[in-house]
Amino acid sequence: MTSREDTSLRAVLFDVDGTLADTERDGHRPAFNAAFVESGLDWEWGVELYGELLAVTGGKERIRHYIEKHVPGELDRPGLNDWIAALHKAKTRHYVAMLARGDIPLRPGVARLIRELREAGIRIAIATTTTPENVTSLLESTLGPDSPGWFDVIGAGDIVAGKKPEPDIYHWVLERLALPARQCIALEDSENGIRSALAAGLDTVITVNAYTRFQDFTGAAAVLSHLGEPQQPCTGLAGSFPKGGWVDAAFLATLKA
Ligand code: XBP
Ligand code: MG
DSSP: OOOOOOOOEEEEEEOOBBBOOOIIIIIIIHHHHHHHHHHHHOOOOHHHEEEETTTSOOOHHHHHHHHHHHOOGGGGGGHHHHHHHHHHHHHHHHHHHHHHTTTTOOOOHHHHHHHHHHTTOOOOEESSOHHHHHHHHHHHHHHHGGGGGGGGGGEEGGGGGSSSTTTHHHHHHHHTTTOOOEEEEEEOHHHHHHHHHHHTOOOOEEEHHHHTTTSSOOSSSSSEESBTTTTBBOOOEEEOOEEEGOOHHHHHHHHHO
């Protein structure tokens, strides 16, 4: 096989929210609500409403979408963009504090797979719409203080113009890895995520969560309940299924073969 056709697995690109950890319902959502209370707002994002708001990726973008849809009078606020940015900054402070308390664990199989990929010499990277400090805080609180350094590239937040489902963040990460999409796999949890990854040419494995279970994952290489562990096998929902019930480096490599 010539190098132009080489599709061997060289890197795995992880989404963060919903993929590494179930962060949305009991992490980001209460952090937004705490920021609203702190700012004297009577907004409260319940579990169901938040599920609808997740259609828009990015916290600042989500706040603006909420204002447009639910409290349009606020659109007349002077300096709206700066006000949203300040509100979001408060939200990030609350969220990072939750992570530092160890409130949010990794999903099944995540720590194991990261360890196995590193042992196998397969590079790892992050591609997410969330704020960069949220990523480092989650990694440090769950995998230890050195763990952000395990990732060759961390692509997060506002560094690209178009957030998921645009492919920008995946293009940005692939460029810095200096790898073609055909030698990489994306791990995602949402429809916006898979649209972004597929548009960047990446084979994508989905692990669903309560918010994303019934979304459209057309084009996924595999749709699974979670990454699985030897003691906690995953369930297959579509596409390939890992022998034994857990995703490892060998399974991901077979998806590239
Ligand atoms: C995650 C997001 C993020 C988080 C909130 O999407 O959309 O905006 O919900 O984080 P994905 P911020 O998992 O596809 O990356 O408030 O820091 O934006
Ligand atoms: Mg996600």
